[in-house]
Amino acid sequence: MWKFKNPIRHAIPETRWPSADEVERSLLFKPIKVGQLTLESRTWVPAMVPWRATDDGFVTQDNLDWYRRFAAGRPGALVVEATGVRDIPSGPLLRIGHDRFLPGLKQLVQTVMEASDGHSKLFIQIIDFLSVKRRPEREKYFGRFLEPGERHRRALAEVTNDNRWFSAAEKEVRSYLNAATDEIIDHVLSKRELESLRFGYRESVTDVDLPHVRELPQVLPDIFASAASRAREAGFDGVELHYAHAYTMAGFLSALNDRADGYGGPRENRARLPLEVYRAVRQGVGDDYVVGVRFLGDEVIAGGNRVDEATYFGIEFARAGFDFLSISKGGKFEDAQQPKVGQAVYPYTGQSGYECMPTVLSDEVGPFGRSVPLVAAIKQAVNKAGFNTPVVATGGISTFEQAESILQHGQADIVGFARQALADPDWFVKVRLGRGAEVRRCTYTNYCEALDQAHRPVTCKLWDRVELDEPGIAAVDDGRRRLLAPVWKA
Numbered sequence: 001m002w003k004f005k006n007p008i009r010h011a012i013p014e015t016r017w018p019s020a021d022e023v024e025r026s027l028l029f030k031p032i033k034v035g036q037l038t039l040e041s042r043t044w045v046p047a048m049v050p051w052r053a054t055d056d057g058f059v060t061q062d063n064l065d066w067y068r069r070f071a072a073g074r075p076g077a078l079v080v081e082a083t084g085v086r087d088i089p090s091g092p093l094l095r096i097g098h099d100r101f102l103p104g105l106k107q108l109v110q111t112v113m114e115a116s117d118g119h120s121k122l123f124i125q126i127i128d129f130l131s132v133k134r135r136p137e138r139e140k141y142f143g144r145f146l147e148p149g150e151r152h153r154r155a156l157a158e159v160t161n162d163n164r165w166f167s168a169a170e171k172e173v174r175s176y177l178n179a180a181t182d183e184i185i186d187h188v189l190s191k192r193e194l195e196s197l198r199f200g201y202r203e204s205v206t207d208v209d210l211p212h213v214r215e216l217p218q219v220l221p222d223i224f225a226s227a228a229s230r231a232r233e234a235g236f237d238g239v240e241l242h243y244a245h246a247y248t249m250a251g252f253l254s255a256l257n258d259r260a261d262g263y264g265g266p267r268e269n270r271a272r273l274p275l276e277v278y279r280a281v282r283q284g285v286g287d288d289y290v291v292g293v294r295f296l297g298d299e300v301i302a303g304g305n306r307v308d309e310a311t312y313f314g315i316e317f318a319r320a321g322f323d324f325l326s327i328s329k330g331g332k333f334e335d336a337q338q339p340k341v342g343q344a345v346y347p348y349t350g351q352s353g354y355e356c357m358p359t360v361l362s363d364e365v366g367p368f369g370r371s372v373p374l375v376a377a378i379k380q381a382v383n384k385a386g387f388n389t390p391v392v393a394t395g396g397i398s399t400f401e402q403a404e405s406i407l408q409h410g411q412a413d414i415v416g417f418a419r420q421a422l423a424d425p426d427w428f429v430k431v432r433l434g435r436g437a438e439v440r441r442c443t444y445t446n447y448c449e450a451l452d453q454a455h456r457p458v459t460c461k462l463w464d465r466v467e468l469d470e471p472g473i474a475a476v477d478d479g480r481r482r483l484l485a486p487v488w489k490a
Contacts, residue, residue, distance in 0.1 A: 001446065004363050007362060008363060008366075011360075015436075017437050027408060034121075034390055035288075040119055041432075044075060044392055046326065046416040047240065049081045051452070052066055053093055057084060059104030059107060062483060064108060067108060068111050069484045069485060073426045076120065077120065083096045085223050085224055099230065101230070105236075109235035123236060124240070130251070133202070134339075136197070155187055155188040204251060228284055232285050239281070240294050241277065241291065243294060244294045245296070252264070252274060271312075290323045290324070295314075295327065298374055300332065300351055301335050304332070310327070314379075323390075324391070329356055332347055332353075334350075334352070335352050349453070357395075358395070358396055360444045367396045368396040369395065373411075392416050394415075395416075398417065398419075398420040419442045422448055426439075430488070438488075459476075464483075467486050
């Protein structure tokens with residue numbers, strides 16, 4: 001994970017927890033309309049990937065237990081992890097790209113309804129992503145993946161001052177490059193080839209030479225619409241379209257998207273496919289179904305979108321009819337750290353990744369509510385444009401005081417608790433009962449994020465080694481980690 005040059009270690013803020021009467025009078029626990037739904041409170045658990053699905057994308061008992069545990073805390077809304085819209089292999093991530101996934105998803109919905117006694121609304125985040133390969137061994141890259149051409153031969157002739165490369169056998173070119181210095185490699189390979197060698201091959205929305213990438217604007221609207229229709233059939237209260245971080249739709253929104261087919265370049269063109277996807281989804285699910293969006297307030301990469309672009313997108317999304325806007329930050333491939341050979345690049349290891357999930361090792365601003373100013377700017381612009389679309393703030397929010405202040409100052413309409421909800425799924429019921437002092441507070445060290453990076457079942461260090469002798473608990477790592485937080489006895 002990226003770190004500041006001279007980081008400051010921040011303490012978890014002291015706080016005063018409210019009484020039950022104060023909670024009753026608060027904005028945080030007041031209802032709010034989201035589309036045609038009413039949330040009982042303005043509390044929100046954002047999507048988190050727990051790595052509990054089967055390798056084929058089916059719901060498992062561990063998935064059911066995971067969401068049951070969050071639902072028991074009765075947040076206003078709970079968003080199910082990023083779920084793939086295409087019927088393609090994606091490892092142990094949930095999928096919704098075919099009707100065969102419906103039985104498990106229906107069971108998940110029923111589980112949450114029962115666990116929250118109907119108090120929590122359940123949304124599912126739906127996502128598309130492009131191919132990302134593991135970083136190859138150098139010998140394998142030059143022996144199998146590189147396609148030597150005239151450009152490479154010309155560059156070799158230049159750097160070695162030897163024209164024999166124009167007629168040398170391909171095998172000789174590959175062998176020479178495999179043994180060459182980094183200086184020679186830098187001169188001969190293109191930027192994309194160097195990335196494939198040192199980080200692993202990764203598709204981008206700008207790879208229009210690839211037919212399946214070129215055709216994304218023609219196929220994605222129907223794919224997303226079909227996935228959203230399945231979500232409605234499964235019983236979810238709504239869908240969140242994932243337009244954030246390092247994935248396909250964020251790639252179209254990005255300022256780095258220079259496609260020349262009307263879907264890149266100027267920001268109105270970059271918003272074109274995201275809006276076409278929304279319209280197809282809306283047509284598929286109807287006007288009475290909640291459709292929201294998760295997008296970036298700042299890409300935090302060189303040449304990427306900043307808040308001025310995000311406010312433009314926020315206004316256009318509100319104008320189109322999205323029922324809520326959920327704001328994130330960073331989490332991009334472009335500044336990710338180099339992975340080890342045999343591992344895939346992880347988009348949360350660079351500075352943009354830090355800004356997505358900041359830790360207590362920070363700058364003078366600190367990690368707590370670090371993205372709230374971006375959220376506030378987007379909300380202000382959306383409201384000024386005449387729209388009252390609810391805006392969700394997330395990122396380093398853990399106390400009632402902090403959340404209530406965000407709402408009271410009009411910086412957001414709903415407050416999301418991700419890592420804090422993982423640390424204590426009962427946060428919401430504890431605070432509502434005036435027992436906030438019993439909350440298990442997140443320490444923002446990103447233990448959970450490290451597990452996610454390794455594609456291991458995500459847990460919290462504050463509870464995953466507690467009461468391991470409890471009968472019947474689900475565990476991993478030969479029983480060294482429990483999968484769920486201990487049950488709170490009110």
